[in-house]
Amino acid sequence: MSTINYSEKIPNNVNLAEDRTLQRALEQWQPNFINWWDEVGPEGSTDFDVYLRTAVSVDPQGWAQFDYVKMRDYRWGIFLNPGSERTIHFGDHKGEKAWTDVPGEYRANLRRIIVTQGDTEPASVEQQRHLGLTAPSMYDLRNLFQINVEEGRHLWAMVYLLQKHFGRDGREEAGALLERQSGDQNNPRILGAFNEKTPDWLAFFMFTYFTDRDGKFQLAALSESAFDPLARTTKFMLTEEAHHMFVGESGVSRVLQRTAQLMNELRTDDPKTIREAGAIDLPTIQRYLNFHYSVTIDLFGADQSSNAATFYSSGLKGRYEEGKRTDDHVLKGQTYKVLEVQNGQLVEKEVPMLNALNEVLRDDFIKDSVAGVARWNKVLEKAGIPTRLTVPHKAFNRQIGALAGIKMSPDGRVVSEAEWAARRDEWLPSAEDFAFVGSLMGRVVEPGRFANWIAPPAMGINRQPIDFEYVRFN
Numbered sequence: 001m002s003t004i005n006y007s008e009k010i011p012n013n014v015n016l017a018e019d020r021t022l023q024r025a026l027e028q029w030q031p032n033f034i035n036w037w038d039e040v041g042p043e044g045s046t047d048f049d050v051y052l053r054t055a056v057s058v059d060p061q062g063w064a065q066f067d068y069v070k071m072r073d074y075r076w077g078i079f080l081n082p083g084s085e086r087t088i089h090f091g092d093h094k095g096e097k098a099w100t101d102v103p104g105e106y107r108a109n110l111r112r113i114i115v116t117q118g119d120t121e122p123a124s125v126e127q128q129r130h131l132g133l134t135a136p137s138m139y140d141l142r143n144l145f146q147i148n149v150e151e152g153r154h155l156w157a158m159v160y161l162l163q164k165h166f167g168r169d170g171r172e173e174a175g176a177l178l179e180r181q182s183g184d185q186n187n188p189r190i191l192g193a194f195n196e197k198t199p200d201w202l203a204f205f206m207f208t209y210f211t212d213r214d215g216k217f218q219l220a221a222l223s224e225s226a227f228d229p230l231a232r233t234t235k236f237m238l239t240e241e242a243h244h245m246f247v248g249e250s251g252v253s254r255v256l257q258r259t260a261q262l263m264n265e266l267r268t269d270d271p272k273t274i275r276e277a278g279a280i281d282l283p284t285i286q287r288y289l290n291f292h293y294s295v296t297i298d299l300f301g302a303d304q305s306s307n308a309a310t311f312y313s314s315g316l317k318g319r320y321e322e323g324k325r326t327d328d329h330v331l332k333g334q335t336y337k338v339l340e341v342q343n344g345q346l347v348e349k350e351v352p353m354l355n356a357l358n359e360v361l362r363d364d365f366i367k368d369s370v371a372g373v374a375r376w377n378k379v380l381e382k383a384g385i386p387t388r389l390t391v392p393h394k395a396f397n398r399q400i401g402a403l404a405g406i407k408m409s410p411d412g413r414v415v416s417e418a419e420w421a422a423r424r425d426e427w428l429p430s431a432e433d434f435a436f437v438g439s440l441m442g443r444v445v446e447p448g449r450f451a452n453w454i455a456p457p458a459m460g461i462n463r464q465p466i467d468f469e470y471v472r473f474n
Contacts, residue, residue, distance in 0.1 A: 011056050011077040014160065025163040029174050033155075036178045037072055040126045042148050043133060045071060049472040050145045051461065053243075055079060055153065058236055066462045068472065074149045076156040080232035088226040090322050090329035091315040098228040102165050106314050109307075110227055111166055113316060115173050116190055117218065117234075118158030119180065121151045123194035124211070126182035131204055134441035136451035140201070142461065142470035143247045147208065150240045157233050165229065192399065193295045200437045201454075202255060202280060206292035209248025210369060214299045216241050217320050217365045224318025249372055250457060253379050255280055257455040260383035269387065275436060278452040282380075282387050284437065287429045289389060290410055293369065294397035300362040302401040303338040309354035319357065320364045336360060339395060340402040344414050346395060358401075366394060397428065445471070 010016060016023065038046070049068040055077045057063050069075075086098040102110055125148050135141035155177065162170035180187050188195045193211055198204050219241060222234040262279045263269055271281035301308065311317040312331070319325065327334065336356035337348045353360070370391050377388045393412035395403045407420040410427055425432075444451045448467025460466045 009075065010156075011054075011075050012079065013058060014078050014080060014164075016078065019164075022160075022164055025171055025174075026159075029159060029163070029171075032175065032178050033076075033152075034072060036122065037125075037152065040129055040181065041152075042071065042125075042131075042145060043129050045132055045145065047474045048145075049474060051142055051464070051468070051470045052146055052149060053462070055236075055240070058082060063239065071145060071149055074152065076149075076153050078156055078160045079236045080229060081235040083228065083232060086228060086231075088315050090224065090318050091226070091313045092330070093226055093315045094329055096226075098226050098231070100228050102227065106227075106316060107166070109311065109314065110230070110316055111162070111169060111173065113222065113311065114158050114161050114230065115177070117222065118155060118162070118173075118177050119190045120194055120215065121155040121158065122177060123180075123182045123189040123191075124207070125151050126189075127194065127196070127198040127207070128204060131198065131201065134201065134443055136201055136441075136444055136454045137449060137456070138445045138447050138470050139450075139457060139460065139466060140251070140454075141445060144204070145471070147244050147247060150244070153240070154237050157237060161229055161233060191299055193299050196295060199434055200441050201251070202285070202288050202437050203292070205248045205251030205255065206288050207248065208244050209252060209372065210292045210296040211299070212241060212244040212248060213365060213369060213372075214296050216245065217300075217361055217368075220320045221317050221322075221361060224322040226315030249375065251454075252285070252376055254455040254457060255285065255453065256282075256376055256379045257383070258453055259285070260380055260385045261455070263385055264383060269385075278440065280437060280440070280453055282385075282389075284429070284433050286389055287427065287433060288437075289373070290392045290396065291428050293391060297362055297365065297394060298398060298400040300365065301358040303340075303359045303362075304351055304355045304402070305358050306355065308357040309352075312354060312357050319360055338402065341395075341406050341414060346408075346412065346414065362394070366391070392427075445473070 048070065050071060051066060052069045052074065053064045053066050054069065054075050055063055056065050058079050058081055088094055088096050088098055128144060128148060131144055132141055135144065159174045159177065162174045166173070180189050182189050183195045183197065198207055216238065219234040219238050223231050223238065225231040259274060259279045259282060262274060262277050266273060266277060271283050274281040322329065331353045334353040335350045336353040336359060338351055338356055338359050339346055340349055373389050373391050380387060392410035393408060395406055395408045395412065396410050398404055398406065407415050407417060409415050440451065440453045442451065447469050450456050456466055460468055461470065
């Protein structure tokens with residue numbers, strides 16, 4: 001007899017109640033998931049009632065409900081965007097009918113794609129687990145918790161695909177997703193950025209702006225997939241990902257707003273004076289930006305990749321907004337420019353586009369990121385502050401691909417080891433920066449109150465006032 005009421009506990013549109021095999025697999029996995037949540041989910045939050053958005057359908061008019069929920073009782077739904085008679089629109093299978101089952105010859109690659117995406121979801125919860133203890137406001141605390149439960153739901157979405165379509169292998173992979181841990185020496189998460197620490201709220205806002213934006217582009221590329229369940233699952237995940245990026249973009253905007261306000265009140269741009277006034281100076285914000293941006297663009301992988309070519313030609317993973325592109329969607333014989341270093345200089349090199357698809361996606365991400373940084377600069381401009389934030393050169397601080405280990409300044413000059421060593425702390429956050437920002441991280445959770453280093457938001461959540469009781473500490 002089933003131990004879970006599926007429509008109640010796991011809202012879904014995948015006929016979960018009728019699939020006994022899948023029910024049994026999820027019943028075995030679910031207690032391990034709850035144990036994982038209790039052990040490495042948001043610290044000290046078990047008894048909190050949080051004003052959360054819960055996905056209940058895929059209908060744009062009524063897909064989410066807002067109410068107080070204990071996070072470990074959150075309804076981790078499984079949703080696929082509505083299906084339609086779809087044809088594959090790129091790669092070698094272009095024009096064929098989209099697959100509802102996994103083709104045998106692509107089984108290993110599809111599993112690898114789903115596992116890699118699935119691994120990022122619990123990783124970010126682990127990276128952020130201590131942040132609730134230093135929240136700058138109740139509003140921000142609630143936004144952190146909303147992101148945490150949605151990353152948990154995205155994990156469920158990937159586990160559903162593994163358990164439903166990959167048999168014993170899928171069940172083993174679903175178990176392993178809860179065994180790896182961010183930053184663990186022996187069993188780390190698959191991708192480097194998801195093993196970095198998120199030590200403070202400025203890092204969290206940069207992470208949700210840049211690294212969740214990587215999520216947007218990866219999910220959008222997967223939403224083109226010829227494997228219909230993956231395409232429909234990731235399309236719905238994108239609905240929730242938008243909030244994560246909003247938290248990052250608006251969070252950094254509010255930090256800048258407060259810093260600019262103090263710079264004007266004190267009539268200074270001296271970082272030391274701004275720090276002494278209890279705000280985060282602009283050079284420190286720039287260094288955090290440089291770090292999170294460079295770590296995130298590494299997530300797209302090597303600039304030339306035979307795997308990326310295989311995934312595309314096989315129909316497993318498309319490009320961002322594949323349907324809006326005007327080429328032949330097969331790409332054989334087409335080229336793309338990538339960067340490499342020759343004789344100490346950066347040069348552009350034409351390579352087959354199929355092999356450069358990671359770089360195509362990275363360049364789409366960069367364009368999107370630059371637009372958001374321009375919006376941050378509008379905050380400074382409006383305040384009459386002449387300083388502008390900049391996005392570093394894409395070869396800066398890279399650890400993956402042809403640019404890995406190249407010593408490069410943020411403005412795109414190849415520099416010597418000596419200059420890099422001398423100026424590293426000018427370009428990337430130093431131990432002193434982390435210690436200073438950490439010193440500002442005192443917990444502020446009275447409704448309507450905000451830490452000194454961040455401005456209040458322009459509006460509350462779901463039309464609630466800013467001083468609404470978003471979290472009830474029971």
